[in-house]
Amino acid sequence: MKKILLIFGVLSLLIFIRPALGLNSNSGTNTISSSVSVNQANQVDETDSLGEAFEGVKHFYNYTGFANATSGNLLMILIGIVFIYLGIKFDYEPLLLIPIGAGVIIGNIPFVAGNQTGIYETGSVLNYLYFGVVKGVYPPLIFLGIGAMTDFSSLIANPKLMLLGAAAQIGVFATFMGALYLGFNLPEAGAIGIIGGADGPTAIFLSSKLANGVNVLADGTVVKNLIGPIAIAAYSYMALVPVIQPPLMRLLISKEDRKIKMKPPRAVTQKEKMIFPVVALILTTFISPSALPLLGMLFFGNLLKESGRTERLADTARTKLIDIVTILLGVTVGASTQADIFITKDSMLIFGLGAISFVIATMGGLLFAKFMNLFLKGDNKINPLIGAAGVSAVPDSARVVHTEALKSDPSNYLLMHAMAPNVAGVIGSAIAAGIILSFLG
Amino acid sequence: MKKILLIFGVLSLLIFIRPALGLNSNSGTNTISSSVSVNQANQVDETDSLGEAFEGVKHFYNYTGFANATSGNLLMILIGIVFIYLGIKFDYEPLLLIPIGAGVIIGNIPFVAGNQTGIYETGSVLNYLYFGVVKGVYPPLIFLGIGAMTDFSSLIANPKLMLLGAAAQIGVFATFMGALYLGFNLPEAGAIGIIGGADGPTAIFLSSKLANGVNVLADGTVVKNLIGPIAIAAYSYMALVPVIQPPLMRLLISKEDRKIKMKPPRAVTQKEKMIFPVVALILTTFISPSALPLLGMLFFGNLLKESGRTERLADTARTKLIDIVTILLGVTVGASTQADIFITKDSMLIFGLGAISFVIATMGGLLFAKFMNLFLKGDNKINPLIGAAGVSAVPDSARVVHTEALKSDPSNYLLMHAMAPNVAGVIGSAIAAGIILSFLG
C-alpha cells in the first residue's frame, strides 16, 4: 500500500507543484497519463479521450488556487493562521480571534472572479452573510447580548467611576486627529478614530456608516471602504490588551498607588438595577441619538436581564443569539480582508494609528484616575490602575488591571471595581461614535 | 470631589436645559468656557479655537434629543415606561410588554431625520429588523414555536370544546363591523377586527397584509399603515386579560354554574397526538388557505413536538428560536410607535375598538358555553367559565378561568379544561384571519 500511495502521491503532487517548479508541459502529460493509468486500476475504463481529459485538467487547473494564488493571499492566510494560533495558544480573546482568523483564511483562498465565490461578489453566500456587517446590523445584536450579560451594579454603586470611561475616549479623538493629519478625509478619520474605543462592534457599526465605500463627499469623492482594516485593527488590539497595557501601568502609576485598596462597593438593590437601563437609555440617547442602535440595544438587553421577568429572553440574547452573530460577524469580517482589497498603505496606517490610539486611551484613563484622586479623601481614594479599564475591551482590560494589582499586593482584588470603568468605557465609546456620526454622517 | 462634580454637573446640565429655561446664549458661552476649563484640567490644552468649539457644540446640540423632542415623544416614552412597569410590577405578559415597552422608548428618542436612525428610515438597523414585521415573517415563526410548545390533548380528548374557540371569534367580526361604521375602509377594518382574536402574531400578520400603508384600493386610495396601533392594542389587551375578563365572568355566569366540576379528560394516546397536527393542518388550511403561513407553521411545530423523533428541533423552536423572534418582534413593534406616526385619531379609535372587541369576544365565549350546556347532560356539563378562554390570549385567559373557578370552589381545577377552548381560540382566530384575507386581500 505504501508503494502505491507514494507513486500516486508523488505524481499527483507533481501536477500541482509543476508550475511552481516551472517544469515543462511534457512532465505534465506523462503525469496525466500515468495517474490516469492508476485510475484505470481503480474501476473505470478511460482509454479513450485521454487528450480531452488532459484538456479538462488544464481547463480545471486554471480554477484552482494554485493557479491564482498571489503572494498577498499567502501572506494573509499566514496571518489568519497566526490569529488562530494566538487565540489558542495564549488565550487572547479566542472567541474573536479564532473566527476572524478562520475568516481571513477563507477570504484569501484564491478563486476565479465571476463565480459567486468571493465575499465581495454579489450573490455569493459570504456576501449575503457580510450584509449584516455592511449594514451595521450585527453590532446592535451583539450589544443586545452584551447588555443581557453585563451587570452594572459596580457602576451604580460608584457612579463617579463613569468619568474614567469618558477619559479613555481621548484615545478616540486623538486618533481621529492623527488620521486627519495623515491625510484621511473627515468621515474616514472618524471611522478610524473609533478604534481607540477598543470596542469591536462599535468600530464596525461606525465604519459601516462612515467609511463604507458608498457615501459621497461634498467634493464628489467617494469614501474608501475601511470596514475590514478598522475591524481587524480594533479586534487585534483588543486581543493584545494584556500585552499593551501592563507596561503603561507600571510607567504611569507608582508602586504605592498600585497598592491602594478600594472599599467594597455598596450593595445595589434590584430596583436600582431595573431603573438603570431605562434611565441610562433615555439620557445617553437623548444626548447622542445617532448611537441609538448601539445604546438602545445595550440597555434593552440589560433590562431583559434585570427585570426579573424576562430571564428566558435575556438568556437567549446572551448565549445563542450573541454566539450566532459572533460566528457570522467574525468569519465575514475576517473574510473581508481579501488580499487585493486589504493589503494597502491605508491598512498599514490604520494599524499604526490603532496601536497609538490604544496607548493614548490607556494613558488617558490612568492619568484621569490619578487626577480624580486629588479630590478624593481617605478610603474613597480609587486605585489609579482601574483607569486603564476605561478603554473597555470588556472584560480583558478589567482582568489585566486585576492581575497587575495582584502583582503589587496579592490580597488586592480589583476585578469588581475595574468593571465599572470598563462598562462605562463601552457606553463612552458608543456615545463618541454617535457624536462623530452626527458631525460627519 | 463632590465640589467639582457639582460645579461641572450644574454647568453641563445648563447647556442642555438652557433652551427649556430660555436662558440667553451668554450663559451658554460661559458654560462652554468654564466646562472647557475643567477639560483643560483633565488632559488636553484647548485654549485655541474656543469660538469654533462653541460653534461645534451648537451644531451638535441641534442633533440631540433635547433640541428635537416633541411632547408626543415624551408622552410615548412615558407610555413605554408604563408598559415596562406593568410587566415587572404586575407580571402582565412581561415577555411581551417589556420588549414592547423598551421598543416604544427606543422608537421615540428624538432624532434628526436622514441619519438612518429611525425605524421608518430605509437603511437604519431598526428598519432592517422591522422587515420581519412588515413582511409578516415573524408571526409564522412564533406560531412554529407555539405549536412546538402546545399540547393539544385536552382538545383531542374533548373536541366539542373547539366550538368555544369559534364562538369567541364573534369579537373579531363585531369589531370589524364597528370599524366600518367608524369610517375605516374594508381592509383597514378587517385588520382592526382581528384585535378581537386576542392573538398578537395573527394581528400583526393580518395587518401587515391588509393595512400596511402600501396596498391600493379600487378607488385609488392607499390603505393606512395601522400595523403599529393594531399590534400595540392587541398585546396591551392581551396583557390586561386578567383585568378585563373576571368582571364579565361574574356578570354572566351564575354562582352555581361557576361551581360546576368537569370530569377529568380521557387519556389521549401518543398516536392521536401525532395524527392531530397533520389532520388539523390539512382540514383547516383547506377551508382557509390564506391562513396557511400561520396554521401551517403552528401544526408543523406541533408535529415536531409530538412525533417523538424530532424533539431536538421542537426544543429549539419553542425556546431559542421563539425567544429570538419575540425579542426582535417586540422591540420593533414597540419602536414602530414613533410619535409623529402613532399619535393619531385612528390609533385612539383602534384602542377603543380593541377594548370592545375583547369584551364581546369574552361574552361570546361565555354565552355560547351556557348555550352548549342546554344540550349537555349530567357530568358532561361544562363549566361555562371556560368559554372565556376561547378568546385565546394563551395561556393567560385559561389561567384567569382557573383562578376564578378556584374562588367559587377551591377544589375546582379548570386549567386543563380551559386549555382546550384556549388553543381552539388560536386556531379560530387564524382561520378568521384567513377568511378576512381572502375576502379583502
Add this chain to the structure above:
Amino acid sequence: MKKILLIFGVLSLLIFIRPALGLNSNSGTNTISSSVSVNQANQVDETDSLGEAFEGVKHFYNYTGFANATSGNLLMILIGIVFIYLGIKFDYEPLLLIPIGAGVIIGNIPFVAGNQTGIYETGSVLNYLYFGVVKGVYPPLIFLGIGAMTDFSSLIANPKLMLLGAAAQIGVFATFMGALYLGFNLPEAGAIGIIGGADGPTAIFLSSKLANGVNVLADGTVVKNLIGPIAIAAYSYMALVPVIQPPLMRLLISKEDRKIKMKPPRAVTQKEKMIFPVVALILTTFISPSALPLLGMLFFGNLLKESGRTERLADTARTKLIDIVTILLGVTVGASTQADIFITKDSMLIFGLGAISFVIATMGGLLFAKFMNLFLKGDNKINPLIGAAGVSAVPDSARVVHTEALKSDPSNYLLMHAMAPNVAGVIGSAIAAGIILSFLG
C-alpha cells in the same frame, strides 16, 4: 348535544362536499338557511341579507382548497404523509423527513394565486424563507454545524481511508453521464449528478447554483429549476440507505471479508485535531475553490470544536443554529414541491437516476475497499464493508456498516472505522461539487 352536532355537522359538510357530489344549488341554499338558523341560536341576528350571505359563501368557497384542489395536490399531500410516516415509524432520518414531509403538505395546500400564499409567489412568507435555499445560504450554515459536531480523529488516525470517500464519488459522475444521456443539458446534469454524493446540503447548494431556473446557456435556453426534485431525491435516498445498502454489501463482499476485524485506531492528539481543519481547509479549497462556501464552513466549524477555546460557539453551531436552519431548510424544500411545478417527467427521471447513483456510489466504495486490501498486509487489512460508508449519508451508512458487520460477527464493532470514509465522503462530495461548478458554473 350529539344531535345538534350531527345536524350541524352533516349540513356544513354538505356545503363543502356538494360540488363533489354534484348536488344542485337548492341543497346549497337550505344548507345556508339551516346553518344560519343555528347561528341565530348562537348570538347574532342574521335574518337580513341572507341572499348576500349566500353570495359571500359562494365567493369565499372559490378560495377554499376544496374548490382548487388538483389530483396532483392530493397526491403530493399523500406523499408528504408517507414521508412523515416513514420518519416516525421506521426512524429513517426523522430530522429530515418529518420537516420535509410537513413542508410537502404545506406546499400543496391548494390556494388562489396572487394572494402571496404560495412559496413561489414573491412577498409570501414561505418565499422569504425559501430565499436561503435559492441563494444557497442554508447549506453552508448546516455544514458549519456538521463541522462543529464531527470528530475527524478516525480519519486522522487512518488517512488512507480517505480514498474510500473518493471512490464513492464515482456515483456522482456516473449519474452525471446518465443525466446527459437522458437529454438534460450540462448544468442540469451536473446538479442531478450530485445526488450521488448522498449529501443533502451539497446537493441543494450545487443545484441552487446550476439548475436554478435563472442561468442562461450559451444557446439562450434557460436551465430548469430542479432544486426541489434534486433535494427531495437526495434526502429520500439518504433516508433509505438502510434499505439500499445491505443487499449490495452481501452481494459484493464475501462472508470471510465481512468478518475482518480492524485494529483499533491509534490515539490522536488534540494538537493534530486542531491542525487538521486548518490544513484541510486550505488544501481542499485550493484544489476546488468553488467548494469554498461548503468546505470553508465545514472546517471552520470543526476548528471551533477542536480549538478548545471556542466551545460555546461550537456548541451553538451544532445545536441551535443547525436546528433552526434544518427546520427552515426542511420545510421550504418540502414546500417547493408544489404539484404543478414538481410533478413532471424530469422529476421522475431524477428519482430514477438518484436510485442508480446511490447503488453505483455504494458499489464503488465497496469495490475500491476490496481493491485496497490487495495492497494491505496482515492486521492492516480493512473490512471492505466500510467502503459503503464512503457515500457519506452521515451517519446512517456508517451505522448500516456497523450493523451488517455485527450480523457476521457479533463482536466486530466497525462504527468508529466506518466514520472515516463516511466523513471523507462528505469532503469528497463537496470537492466534486466544486469541480462540477468550476466546469459548468
Add this chain to the structure above:
Amino acid sequence: MTYIPLFTDQISEGYVILFTGLLIVFTSLLSLSLLFKYGLPLMLYIYKVITKRKDKKISEIKVEADRNFTGEIAAAIGAAVHLYLDEQHDHESAILTIKQVKKPYSPWSSKIYGTQNRL
C-alpha cells in the same frame, strides 16, 4: 395588490363577511371536532386492521403515556400548577439572587462565561 369590491356598499359587504365569516369559522372548527370525535377512532381502527398490530415502535412510544396520564393525574397537575404559580415569585427572586452572586460582572467574550455557559 388591488382590491376589487364585491358590493357597492361597504357596510352591506361588511355584514356579508360577518355572517359568512362566523358561519365558516364555526363550520371548520365543528368539522374538526366531528372528525376527531368520529373520524379519528375510525382511522385508528383501519390503521390497526391494515398493520395487523405489527406497529411496535409507535405503540411503545405511546404506551407509558396512556398508563400514567389518567384524568386523576391531570387534576393533580392542575392543583400542583395552582400552588406552583403562587410560589413562583419567590423562586424568581431566589434565582435572581443566585445569578447575581454567581456572575456580578461577566461581560462579553469573557473566558469566564464561556465556562458559566457550560455549567
Add this chain to the structure above:
Amino acid sequence: MTYIPLFTDQISEGYVILFTGLLIVFTSLLSLSLLFKYGLPLMLYIYKVITKRKDKKISEIKVEADRNFTGEIAAAIGAAVHLYLDEQHDHESAILTIKQVKKPYSPWSSKIYGTQNRL
C-alpha cells in the same frame, strides 16, 4: 448620504470635533453619574411615597439580593474568580476529554445526537 462641510479646513474642524466630542462625552457620563448619585435616590423615595410601601413583588425580588450581596461577598468573589481563572485551563481540557470520549463520531442528523443533545 452626502456630507456638507461646516468648515473649509478639515484640520480645524477636526479640532472642533475633538474638543466638542470630549466635552460632550464627559458631560453625558457625568450627568449620568450625577443622576445616579443624587437623582435616583430621590426617584426611589418619591416612588416609595407614592406607592406607600404597597410594592410587595419588586421588594421581594430584591430583598434577598440586598441581604447577601454585601461588599465582603463582592471581595470574596473577586478572590474566588482570581483563583478560578488560574485553574481554568485544566477544566477546559477536562471538559474536552469528556466531550471527546462521549461522542467521538456524532455527525449530522444522527438519531444519536438527537439524544446526546438531550443528555
Add this chain to the structure above:
Amino acid sequence: MTYIPLFTDQISEGYVILFTGLLIVFTSLLSLSLLFKYGLPLMLYIYKVITKRKDKKISEIKVEADRNFTGEIAAAIGAAVHLYLDEQHDHESAILTIKQVKKPYSPWSSKIYGTQNRL
C-alpha cells in the same frame, strides 16, 4: 451567469468532466491523506523544535485526551453505542412521557415556561 461550452459535443465534454473530476477528487483526498500520514508528523516535529517544548497550554489541553483515548476505549465505545442504539426508543418514550406530564398545557408567553425553561 452565462455558460460558454468548451466542447461542441455535450457527451464528450461529459466524459472529460467524468475523468477529470474523478482524477481530481482522488488526487485531492490522496494528497490530504499523504499530508496527514507524512506531512503532519513533520510539522509537529518542527513545531516542537521551534518552541523547544515551551508549549504548556496546548499540551495540557491534549494530554489527558491522549492518556484515556486509546484504541481499546474506542472499541468499547463502539460496543456501548451499539447496545445504546437498541434501547433508544424506550428512552425516547420515557422522555416523552415525562415531558408530557411535566407541562401538558404550557403554551406561548406563559410565565410558567419562563421557569420551566430555567428548570
